Amino acid sequence: MILRSTYSDTSGLQYRLRAASALLGITDNTTKKYVDESGIRVRRANEDDAKAVAVRLFDPDTLFKLAQWRRAKHYIKTPLKGPYVVAVHIVKGGTGKTTTAAEIALHLQLAGMKVLAIDLDVQSNLTQYMGYEADLELKDAEAFNLTSEAVVGKTFAHVVCPYVGRGTTDSVGELIKKPFGEHGPHLIPSDANLGDMEYAVSASKGARELLLRKLLAEAAQGKIPGFDISKYDVIVMDCPPNVSMTSTMALASADIIVAPVRLDAFGVKGLGRLVGEINLLEESYGHNVHPELVILATHFAPQLSRIQRMHQALQAYQKNLAPVSISVSEDFPKSLEHYIPLSLQKPLSQASREYKEFTDYLIKRLVLIEEQRAKA
Ligand SMILES: Nc1ncnc2c1ncn2[C@@H]1O[C@H](COP(=O)(O)OP(=O)(O)O)[C@@H](O)[C@H]1O
Numbered sequence: 365m366i367l368r369s370t371y372s373d374t375s376g377l378q379y380r381l382r383a384a385s386a387l388l389g390i391t392d393n394t395t396k397k398y399v400d401e402s403g404i405r406v407r408r409a410n411e412d413d414a415k416a417v418a419v420r421l422f423d424p425d426t427l428f429k430l431a432q433w434r435r436a437k438h439y440i441k442t443p444l445k446g447p448y449v450v451a452v453h454i455v456k457g458g459t460g461k462t463t464t465a466a467e468i469a470l471h472l473q474l475a476g477m478k479v480l481a482i483d484l485d486v487q488s489n490l491t492q493y494m495g496y497e498a499d500l501e502l503k504d505a506e507a508f509n510l511t512s513e514a515v516v517g518k519t520f521a522h523v524v525c526p527y528v529g530r531g532t533t534d535s536v537g538e539l540i541k542k543p544f545g546e547h548g549p550h551l552i553p554s555d556a557n558l559g560d561m562e563y564a565v566s567a568s569k570g571a572r573e574l575l576l577r578k579l580l581a582e583a584a585q586g587k588i589p590g591f592d593i594s595k596y597d598v599i600v601m602d603c604p605p606n607v608s609m610t611s612t613m614a615l616a617s618a619d620i621i622v623a624p625v626r627l628d629a630f631g632v633k634g635l636g637r638l639v640g641e642i643n644l645l646e647e648s649y650g651h652n653v654h655p656e657l658v659i660l661a662t663h664f665a666p667q668l669s670r671i672q673r674m675h676q677a678l679q680a681y682q683k684n685l686a687p688v689s690i691s692v693s694e695d696f697p698k699s700l701e702h703y704i705p706l707s708l709q710k711p712l713s714q715a716s717r718e719y720k721e722f723t724d725y726l727i728k729r730l731v732l733i734e735e736q737r738a739k740a
Pocket residue numbers: 456457458459460461462463464489605662663664690691692693694696697698700
C-alpha cells in the first residue's frame with residue numbers, strides 16, 4: 365500500500381494535449397513546440413501499456429514545469445518584482461471566496477508564477493480544496509493511508525504569533541505544504557490553532573492594521589526566520605467571512621483585493637462595507653496603503669432575471685468590476701469531494717476557462733501596478 369501525502373489522489377490527473385494546452389492557455393501546436401524546445405519529458409500512454417495509442421499524457425507537475433520554463437523564457441508577460449499580495453475578501457460567507465482563492469492560485473502557477481496560498485480562515489476550506497483535512501491527527505494518518513505530510517502541523521499563527529512576541533501551540537511538520545509538489549502552488553494551511561493569531565494580534569499594541577504588511581515586507585527580504593517568501597511572485601490569501609483583525613490586516617497588505625459577489629443572493633451590501641473599509645485604510649495610512657479592488661461576479665446565470673437585476677446593482681461599481689464573471693456550476697460543490705481544485709479535475713470546463721480568463725486579467729492588473737510603481 366502506497367501512502368499518499370494529501371487526501372487527493374493526484375495520480376489520476378493526466379491530461380491529453382488539448383486539456384494541457386487549455387490549462388497553459390496556449391494552442392496545441394505551441395504546447396508541442398514548448399515540449400520539444402524545453403526538453404521537459406512528457407509521458408506517453410503506451411509506456412505502461414504497449415497496446416495503447418502513443419498519446420502524450422501531461423500530469424500537473426509536467427504542466428507546472430512547462431509553465432515555469434515558458435515564463436523564464438519571457439514567452440508570457442507577468443510582473444517580475446513580487447511578491448505581490450492578492451487577498452480574496454468580502455464580509456459574507458458562501459460567495460465563492462475560497463473557490464476563487466484556490467482557482468487563482470492554481471492558474472497563476474500555470475502562468476509560470478510562483479504562488480504561496482495562505483489559508484486565513486479557521487474553517488480551513490482552502491486547506492481542504494488543496495488536499496488536507498484540518499482535523500486529521502498524526503496518530504490516525506496511517507489508517508487513512510496518509511503520510512505525516514498530510515497532517516496540518518503549523519498554520520500562519522506560527523509566523524504571526526512569534527512576530528508579536530507570543531508563543532504558539534506546539535506542533536510538528538513543515539509550515540509550507542506542497543500539495544502538487546515543488547513546482548505547483550504552495551500552501552500554508554489552517555486548522556483551529558489559527559485562532560491564536562487573531563488573539564495574539566488583538567492583544568498586541570501599535571498600528572495593528574499594518575502588522576501583516578510589515579511582516580510580509582520583512583519576509584520578502586528574507587528577514588523572518590522560517591518564513592522566507594522572497595522566491596514567490598504572488599501571495600494569495602483566503603480571508604474569513606467575518607469582520608476581524610485578520611481580514612483588516614490582509615486588506616492593508618494587499619496589492620489587489622478580489623471581492624467575489626454572488627449574483628444569486630443579496631451580495632452587493634457587503635461591497636459597500638468593503639469599499640468603506642478600504643477608504644478608511646487609505647485615509648489613515650495615506651499613500652502607502654492603496655489596494656486595488658477587483659469585484660468578481662460569481663454564480664452567474666444570465667437566464668435568471670433576478671440575477672440580471674443584481675448585475676445592474678453592480679453597475680454602480682462598474683470601474684471595479686472584472687470583465688469576466690464566473691457562471692453558476694454544480695461542478696464546484698461536487699469537486700470538493702476530491703480535494704482538488706475544479707480546473708485540475710475538468711480543465712476543459714467553462715468554469716476552468718472562466719477562472720483562467722479572470723486570472724489573466726489579474727496578471728494584467730499586476731503588470732500595470734508594477735509599471736506604475738516603476739514610474740513613481
Ligand atoms: N460559480 C459557482 N457555482 C456554483 N457553486 C459554487 C460556485 N462557486 C462556489 N460554489 C460553491 O459554493 C459554496 C461556497 O463556496 P466557497 O468558495 O467556499 O465560498 P466562501 O469561501 O465565500 O464561503 C461551495 O460549495 C462551492 O463549491
